Amino acid sequence: MTQQANGQYSDEARMAKFEARIERGEKIEPGDWMPEAYRQQLIRMISQHAHSELVGMLPEGAWITRAPNLRRKQVLLAKVQDEAGHGQYLYHAAETLGASREEMTMALLDGRAKYASVFNYPTLNWTDVAVIGWLVDGAAIMNQTMLARCSYGPYSRAMVRICAEEGFHKKQGQEMVIQYAQGTPAQKQMVQDAINRWWWPTLMMFGPHDSESKNTPQLVRWGIKTKTNDELRHEFVNELVPALHALGLSVPDPELCYDEANECWVSGPIDWDEFWRVVKGDGPLNKERLTARRDAHENGRWVREALVAYAEREAQPVAA
Ligand code: 3HC
Numbered sequence: 492m493t494q495q496a497n498g499q500y501s502d503e504a505r506m507a508k509f510e511a512r513i514e515r516g517e518k519i520e521p522g523d524w525m526p527e528a529y530r531q532q533l534i535r536m537i538s539q540h541a542h543s544e545l546v547g548m549l550p551e552g553a554w555i556t557r558a559p560n561l562r563r564k565q566v567l568l569a570k571v572q573d574e575a576g577h578g579q580y581l582y583h584a585a586e587t588l589g590a591s592r593e594e595m596t597m598a599l600l601d602g603r604a605k606y607a608s609v610f611n612y613p614t615l616n617w618t619d620v621a622v623i624g625w626l627v628d629g630a631a632i633m634n635q636t637m638l639a640r641c642s643y644g645p646y647s648r649a650m651v652r653i654c655a656e657e658g659f660h661k662k663q664g665q666e667m668v669i670q671y672a673q674g675t676p677a678q679k680q681m682v683q684d685a686i687n688r689w690w691w692p693t694l695m696m697f698g699p700h701d702s703e704s705k706n707t708p709q710l711v712r713w714g715i716k717t718k719t720n721d722e723l724r725h726e727f728v729n730e731l732v733p734a735l736h737a738l739g740l741s742v743p744d745p746e747l748c749y750d751e752a753n754e755c756w757v758s759g760p761i762d763w764d765e766f767w768r769v770v771k772g773d774g775p776l777n778k779e780r781l782t783a784r785r786d787a788h789e790n791g792r793w794v795r796e797a798l799v800a801y802a803e804r805e806a807q808p809v810a811a
Pocket of ligand 1: 540544547577607608657698704770
Protein backbone atom coordinates (compact mmCIF):
# COMPACT_ATOMS: atom_id res chain seq x y z
CA MET A 492 0.00 0.00 0.00
CA THR A 493 1.61 3.21 -1.18
CA GLN A 494 2.23 5.96 1.34
CA GLN A 495 2.02 9.59 0.23
CA ALA A 496 4.96 11.96 0.66
CA ASN A 497 3.47 13.15 3.95
CA GLY A 498 3.47 9.57 5.22
CA GLN A 499 -0.33 9.46 5.08
CA TYR A 500 -2.20 6.80 3.15
CA SER A 501 -4.58 7.91 0.37
CA ASP A 502 -8.30 7.26 0.90
CA GLU A 503 -8.18 4.66 -1.86
CA ALA A 504 -5.40 2.84 -0.05
CA ARG A 505 -7.23 3.00 3.26
CA MET A 506 -10.43 1.76 1.62
CA ALA A 507 -8.52 -1.16 0.10
CA LYS A 508 -7.06 -1.99 3.53
CA PHE A 509 -10.50 -1.69 5.15
CA GLU A 510 -12.16 -3.96 2.60
CA ALA A 511 -9.36 -6.50 2.92
CA ARG A 512 -10.05 -6.59 6.67
CA ILE A 513 -13.77 -7.15 5.98
CA GLU A 514 -12.82 -9.91 3.53
CA ARG A 515 -10.72 -11.61 6.22
CA GLY A 516 -13.68 -11.48 8.61
CA GLU A 517 -11.99 -9.07 11.01
CA LYS A 518 -14.08 -6.97 13.37
CA ILE A 519 -13.97 -3.23 12.84
CA GLU A 520 -13.69 -1.46 16.20
CA PRO A 521 -14.64 2.14 17.17
CA GLY A 522 -11.10 3.53 16.90
CA ASP A 523 -10.38 1.91 13.52
CA TRP A 524 -10.41 3.75 10.19
CA MET A 525 -13.72 3.21 8.40
CA PRO A 526 -15.40 4.81 5.39
CA GLU A 527 -17.83 7.55 6.41
CA ALA A 528 -20.58 5.66 4.54
CA TYR A 529 -19.92 2.58 6.71
CA ARG A 530 -20.24 4.70 9.86
CA GLN A 531 -23.41 6.40 8.63
CA GLN A 532 -25.04 3.11 7.61
CA LEU A 533 -24.33 1.65 11.05
CA ILE A 534 -25.67 4.71 12.88
CA ARG A 535 -28.83 4.54 10.75
CA MET A 536 -29.36 0.82 11.23
CA ILE A 537 -28.36 0.52 14.89
CA SER A 538 -30.29 3.59 16.05
CA GLN A 539 -33.43 2.43 14.22
CA HIS A 540 -32.95 -1.00 15.73
CA ALA A 541 -32.79 0.65 19.17
CA HIS A 542 -35.92 2.72 18.43
CA SER A 543 -37.67 -0.52 17.44
CA GLU A 544 -36.82 -2.10 20.78
CA LEU A 545 -38.31 0.81 22.75
CA VAL A 546 -41.42 1.19 20.59
CA GLY A 547 -41.69 -2.62 20.61
CA MET A 548 -42.38 -2.46 24.36
CA LEU A 549 -45.71 -0.70 23.76
CA PRO A 550 -47.88 -3.37 22.06
CA GLU A 551 -47.20 -5.99 24.76
CA GLY A 552 -46.84 -3.50 27.61
CA ALA A 553 -50.54 -2.81 27.25
CA TRP A 554 -51.27 -6.39 28.41
CA ILE A 555 -49.07 -6.57 31.52
CA THR A 556 -51.96 -5.46 33.75
CA ARG A 557 -54.34 -7.87 32.00
CA ALA A 558 -52.28 -11.07 31.94
CA PRO A 559 -54.42 -14.19 32.54
CA ASN A 560 -52.39 -15.26 35.58
CA LEU A 561 -49.44 -14.28 37.75
CA ARG A 562 -46.91 -16.45 35.88
CA ARG A 563 -47.85 -14.94 32.49
CA LYS A 564 -47.66 -11.48 34.08
CA GLN A 565 -44.17 -12.14 35.47
CA VAL A 566 -42.92 -13.54 32.15
CA LEU A 567 -44.34 -10.62 30.15
CA LEU A 568 -42.90 -8.11 32.63
CA ALA A 569 -39.46 -9.70 32.21
CA LYS A 570 -39.78 -9.69 28.42
CA VAL A 571 -40.82 -6.03 28.17
CA GLN A 572 -38.03 -5.03 30.56
CA ASP A 573 -35.57 -6.98 28.36
CA GLU A 574 -36.64 -4.94 25.35
CA ALA A 575 -35.82 -1.72 27.20
CA GLY A 576 -32.37 -3.12 27.96
CA HIS A 577 -31.88 -4.11 24.32
CA GLY A 578 -32.61 -0.52 23.36
CA GLN A 579 -29.93 0.71 25.79
CA TYR A 580 -27.28 -1.74 24.45
CA LEU A 581 -28.03 -0.60 20.92
CA TYR A 582 -27.99 3.15 21.66
CA HIS A 583 -24.62 2.57 23.35
CA ALA A 584 -23.37 0.71 20.26
CA ALA A 585 -24.46 3.64 18.06
CA GLU A 586 -22.75 6.09 20.46
CA THR A 587 -19.42 4.33 19.77
CA LEU A 588 -19.78 5.69 16.21
CA GLY A 589 -20.14 9.27 17.41
CA ALA A 590 -23.94 9.51 17.43
CA SER A 591 -25.39 11.21 20.50
CA ARG A 592 -28.30 9.78 22.48
CA GLU A 593 -30.06 13.17 22.25
CA GLU A 594 -29.73 13.30 18.44
CA MET A 595 -31.00 9.72 18.02
CA THR A 596 -33.91 10.28 20.42
CA MET A 597 -34.95 13.52 18.71
CA ALA A 598 -34.76 11.82 15.29
CA LEU A 599 -37.30 9.27 16.53
CA LEU A 600 -39.56 11.77 18.30
CA ASP A 601 -39.75 14.21 15.41
CA GLY A 602 -40.46 11.41 12.94
CA ARG A 603 -37.18 11.57 10.98
CA ALA A 604 -36.05 8.11 12.09
CA LYS A 605 -37.79 4.80 11.45
CA TYR A 606 -38.62 1.89 13.70
CA ALA A 607 -39.95 -1.56 12.81
CA SER A 608 -43.35 -1.12 11.15
CA VAL A 609 -44.69 -4.27 12.86
CA PHE A 610 -45.08 -2.34 16.12
CA ASN A 611 -47.72 -0.05 14.62
CA TYR A 612 -50.35 -2.80 14.76
CA PRO A 613 -52.76 -3.24 17.71
CA THR A 614 -52.70 -6.10 20.23
CA LEU A 615 -56.40 -6.94 20.39
CA ASN A 616 -56.28 -9.76 22.95
CA TRP A 617 -53.92 -11.91 24.98
CA THR A 618 -53.21 -14.35 22.14
CA ASP A 619 -51.55 -11.43 20.30
CA VAL A 620 -48.92 -11.48 23.06
CA ALA A 621 -48.37 -15.19 22.41
CA VAL A 622 -48.09 -14.72 18.64
CA ILE A 623 -45.79 -11.67 18.94
CA GLY A 624 -43.48 -13.76 21.13
CA TRP A 625 -43.24 -16.65 18.67
CA LEU A 626 -43.49 -14.83 15.31
CA VAL A 627 -42.16 -11.29 15.86
CA ASP A 628 -39.42 -12.19 18.31
CA GLY A 629 -38.73 -15.32 16.25
CA ALA A 630 -38.20 -13.14 13.17
CA ALA A 631 -36.07 -10.75 15.22
CA ILE A 632 -33.86 -13.64 16.37
CA MET A 633 -33.37 -14.80 12.78
CA ASN A 634 -32.27 -11.29 11.80
CA GLN A 635 -30.23 -10.68 14.93
CA THR A 636 -28.43 -14.02 14.76
CA MET A 637 -27.23 -12.89 11.33
CA LEU A 638 -26.21 -9.51 12.78
CA ALA A 639 -24.20 -11.25 15.52
CA ARG A 640 -21.72 -11.94 12.68
CA CYS A 641 -21.74 -8.27 11.63
CA SER A 642 -18.33 -6.73 10.82
CA TYR A 643 -18.75 -3.94 13.38
CA GLY A 644 -17.56 -5.24 16.76
CA PRO A 645 -19.86 -3.39 19.19
CA TYR A 646 -23.00 -4.24 17.16
CA SER A 647 -22.12 -7.92 16.78
CA ARG A 648 -21.34 -8.23 20.49
CA ALA A 649 -24.60 -6.49 21.46
CA MET A 650 -26.42 -9.02 19.25
CA VAL A 651 -24.87 -11.98 21.06
CA ARG A 652 -26.28 -10.73 24.38
CA ILE A 653 -29.64 -9.76 22.87
CA CYS A 654 -30.13 -13.07 21.03
CA ALA A 655 -29.71 -14.99 24.30
CA GLU A 656 -32.64 -13.07 25.80
CA GLU A 657 -34.70 -13.17 22.58
CA GLY A 658 -34.53 -16.96 22.79
CA PHE A 659 -36.58 -16.78 25.99
CA HIS A 660 -39.01 -14.31 24.34
CA LYS A 661 -39.65 -16.68 21.44
CA LYS A 662 -40.00 -19.76 23.66
CA GLN A 663 -42.56 -18.16 25.98
CA GLY A 664 -44.63 -17.13 22.96
CA GLN A 665 -44.36 -20.55 21.33
CA GLU A 666 -45.37 -22.23 24.61
CA MET A 667 -48.55 -20.11 24.75
CA VAL A 668 -49.44 -20.66 21.07
CA ILE A 669 -49.10 -24.44 21.56
CA GLN A 670 -51.23 -24.26 24.73
CA TYR A 671 -54.02 -22.30 23.01
CA ALA A 672 -53.85 -24.37 19.81
CA GLN A 673 -54.41 -27.46 21.97
CA GLY A 674 -56.97 -25.70 24.17
CA THR A 675 -60.67 -25.11 23.68
CA PRO A 676 -62.01 -24.42 20.17
CA ALA A 677 -62.45 -20.79 21.21
CA GLN A 678 -58.80 -20.54 22.31
CA LYS A 679 -57.61 -22.14 19.07
CA GLN A 680 -59.73 -19.73 17.03
CA MET A 681 -58.39 -16.74 18.98
CA VAL A 682 -54.78 -17.72 18.38
CA GLN A 683 -55.50 -18.43 14.69
CA ASP A 684 -57.04 -14.95 14.37
CA ALA A 685 -53.92 -13.47 15.98
CA ILE A 686 -51.68 -15.35 13.50
CA ASN A 687 -53.83 -13.99 10.67
CA ARG A 688 -53.23 -10.43 11.97
CA TRP A 689 -49.51 -10.72 12.61
CA TRP A 690 -48.25 -12.97 9.78
CA TRP A 691 -47.78 -10.37 7.05
CA PRO A 692 -46.50 -7.51 9.30
CA THR A 693 -43.93 -10.04 10.58
CA LEU A 694 -42.75 -10.93 7.05
CA MET A 695 -42.40 -7.18 6.41
CA MET A 696 -39.91 -6.96 9.33
CA PHE A 697 -37.24 -8.37 7.02
CA GLY A 698 -37.50 -5.31 4.76
CA PRO A 699 -38.16 -4.82 1.05
CA HIS A 700 -37.26 -7.46 -1.54
CA ASP A 701 -33.51 -7.49 -2.20
CA SER A 702 -34.09 -5.96 -5.64
CA GLU A 703 -35.84 -2.99 -3.95
CA SER A 704 -33.54 -2.74 -0.94
CA LYS A 705 -31.42 0.40 -1.44
CA ASN A 706 -29.13 -0.31 1.51
CA THR A 707 -28.57 -4.07 1.20
CA PRO A 708 -25.83 -4.07 -1.52
CA GLN A 709 -23.52 -1.80 0.52
CA LEU A 710 -24.41 -3.51 3.81
CA VAL A 711 -23.59 -6.94 2.35
CA ARG A 712 -20.37 -5.67 0.69
CA TRP A 713 -19.10 -4.37 4.02
CA GLY A 714 -20.19 -7.38 6.07
CA ILE A 715 -22.84 -5.56 8.10
CA LYS A 716 -25.46 -7.94 6.72
CA THR A 717 -24.26 -11.47 6.02
CA LYS A 718 -27.64 -12.50 4.62
CA THR A 719 -30.13 -10.53 2.55
CA ASN A 720 -33.71 -9.54 3.46
CA ASP A 721 -35.21 -12.23 1.21
CA GLU A 722 -32.86 -14.98 2.43
CA LEU A 723 -33.90 -14.34 6.04
CA ARG A 724 -37.60 -14.07 5.15
CA HIS A 725 -37.41 -17.40 3.29
CA GLU A 726 -35.73 -19.07 6.29
CA PHE A 727 -38.41 -17.69 8.59
CA VAL A 728 -41.30 -18.93 6.41
CA ASN A 729 -39.73 -22.39 6.17
CA GLU A 730 -39.27 -22.60 9.93
CA LEU A 731 -42.74 -21.35 10.89
CA VAL A 732 -45.08 -22.86 8.29
CA PRO A 733 -44.35 -26.53 9.15
CA ALA A 734 -44.45 -25.75 12.90
CA LEU A 735 -47.82 -23.98 12.65
CA HIS A 736 -49.25 -26.69 10.39
CA ALA A 737 -48.18 -29.31 12.96
CA LEU A 738 -50.46 -27.53 15.45
CA GLY A 739 -53.37 -27.51 13.03
CA LEU A 740 -52.91 -23.79 12.48
CA SER A 741 -52.63 -22.03 9.10
CA VAL A 742 -51.06 -18.86 7.72
CA PRO A 743 -53.22 -16.24 5.89
CA ASP A 744 -51.49 -16.73 2.52
CA PRO A 745 -53.72 -18.33 -0.12
CA GLU A 746 -50.79 -18.41 -2.55
CA LEU A 747 -48.41 -20.18 -0.16
CA CYS A 748 -47.17 -23.30 -1.93
CA TYR A 749 -44.66 -26.09 -1.45
CA ASP A 750 -41.87 -26.20 -4.05
CA GLU A 751 -41.24 -29.91 -4.42
CA ALA A 752 -38.17 -29.43 -6.62
CA ASN A 753 -36.41 -27.28 -4.02
CA GLU A 754 -38.18 -28.86 -1.03
CA CYS A 755 -39.23 -25.54 0.48
CA TRP A 756 -42.29 -23.36 1.15
CA VAL A 757 -42.75 -20.30 -1.05
CA SER A 758 -44.82 -17.30 0.12
CA GLY A 759 -47.37 -15.42 -1.93
CA PRO A 760 -46.87 -11.71 -2.73
CA ILE A 761 -46.47 -9.18 0.11
CA ASP A 762 -48.62 -6.02 0.06
CA TRP A 763 -45.80 -3.48 -0.32
CA ASP A 764 -48.30 -0.62 -0.55
CA GLU A 765 -49.35 -1.44 3.03
CA PHE A 766 -45.69 -1.77 4.05
CA TRP A 767 -44.72 1.68 2.77
CA ARG A 768 -47.96 3.24 4.04
CA VAL A 769 -47.15 2.01 7.56
CA VAL A 770 -43.42 2.83 7.29
CA LYS A 771 -44.34 6.36 6.22
CA GLY A 772 -46.53 6.89 9.26
CA ASP A 773 -50.02 5.93 8.13
CA GLY A 774 -50.36 2.61 9.98
CA PRO A 775 -53.08 1.70 12.50
CA LEU A 776 -51.20 3.05 15.55
CA ASN A 777 -48.23 5.09 14.30
CA LYS A 778 -49.53 8.29 15.89
CA GLU A 779 -50.27 6.58 19.23
CA ARG A 780 -46.81 4.96 19.31
CA LEU A 781 -44.97 8.23 18.70
CA THR A 782 -47.22 10.08 21.18
CA ALA A 783 -46.38 7.47 23.82
CA ARG A 784 -42.66 7.90 23.18
CA ARG A 785 -42.94 11.71 23.22
CA ASP A 786 -44.90 11.61 26.49
CA ALA A 787 -42.32 9.24 28.06
CA HIS A 788 -39.53 11.59 26.97
CA GLU A 789 -41.32 14.63 28.42
CA ASN A 790 -42.23 12.84 31.65
CA GLY A 791 -38.60 11.83 32.07
CA ARG A 792 -37.26 15.37 31.55
CA TRP A 793 -37.02 16.06 35.30
CA VAL A 794 -34.89 12.92 35.80
CA ARG A 795 -32.46 13.97 33.06
CA GLU A 796 -32.27 17.52 34.44
CA ALA A 797 -31.68 16.23 37.97
CA LEU A 798 -28.86 13.97 36.79
CA VAL A 799 -27.20 16.85 34.90
CA ALA A 800 -27.56 19.17 37.92
CA TYR A 801 -26.11 16.49 40.22
CA ALA A 802 -23.16 15.86 37.87
CA GLU A 803 -22.46 19.62 37.63
CA ARG A 804 -22.56 20.00 41.43
CA GLU A 805 -20.26 17.00 41.86
CA ALA A 806 -17.86 18.54 39.35
CA GLN A 807 -17.60 21.77 41.42
CA PRO A 808 -14.30 22.04 43.27
CA VAL A 809 -14.82 21.36 46.98
CA ALA A 810 -14.29 24.57 49.00
CA ALA A 811 -11.16 24.19 51.16
N1 3HC B 1 -39.98 -1.27 9.29
C1 3HC B 1 -39.63 0.02 9.12
N2 3HC B 1 -38.75 0.45 8.17
C2 3HC B 1 -38.20 -0.49 7.39
C3 3HC B 1 -38.49 -1.85 7.51
C4 3HC B 1 -39.43 -2.23 8.52
N3 3HC B 1 -39.78 -3.49 8.70
N4 3HC B 1 -37.77 -2.54 6.59
C5 3HC B 1 -37.06 -1.62 5.90
N5 3HC B 1 -37.33 -0.40 6.38
C6 3HC B 1 -36.78 0.85 5.89
C7 3HC B 1 -35.28 0.91 6.08
O1 3HC B 1 -34.98 1.48 7.35
C8 3HC B 1 -34.87 1.80 4.92
O2 3HC B 1 -35.14 3.15 5.25
P1 3HC B 1 -33.93 4.17 5.64
O3 3HC B 1 -32.89 4.01 4.57
O4 3HC B 1 -34.58 5.51 5.67
O5 3HC B 1 -33.45 3.71 6.99
C9 3HC B 1 -35.86 1.45 3.81
O6 3HC B 1 -36.98 0.86 4.47
C10 3HC B 1 -35.28 0.54 2.75
O7 3HC B 1 -35.05 -0.72 3.33
P2 3HC B 1 -33.64 -1.42 3.14
O8 3HC B 1 -33.87 -2.90 2.98
O9 3HC B 1 -32.82 -0.74 2.12
O10 3HC B 1 -33.03 -1.12 4.57
P3 3HC B 1 -32.11 -2.09 5.41
O11 3HC B 1 -31.08 -2.71 4.56
O12 3HC B 1 -31.71 -1.28 6.56
O13 3HC B 1 -33.10 -3.29 5.89
C11 3HC B 1 -33.85 -3.97 8.08
C12 3HC B 1 -34.10 -3.07 6.86
C13 3HC B 1 -34.02 -5.43 7.62
C14 3HC B 1 -34.84 -3.62 9.15
C15 3HC B 1 -32.42 -3.74 8.55
O14 3HC B 1 -32.29 -2.36 8.79
C16 3HC B 1 -32.05 -4.48 9.81
O15 3HC B 1 -31.76 -5.65 9.77
N6 3HC B 1 -32.03 -3.73 10.94
C17 3HC B 1 -31.54 -4.29 12.19
C18 3HC B 1 -32.60 -5.14 12.88
C19 3HC B 1 -33.83 -4.32 13.23
O16 3HC B 1 -33.85 -3.12 13.20
N7 3HC B 1 -34.91 -5.01 13.57
C20 3HC B 1 -36.13 -4.32 13.90
C21 3HC B 1 -36.94 -5.18 14.78
S1 3HC B 1 -36.30 -5.14 16.44
C22 3HC B 1 -37.29 -6.18 17.19
O17 3HC B 1 -38.00 -6.87 16.57
C23 3HC B 1 -37.27 -6.20 18.67
C24 3HC B 1 -37.61 -7.56 19.19
O18 3HC B 1 -37.30 -7.58 20.56
C25 3HC B 1 -39.04 -7.90 19.02
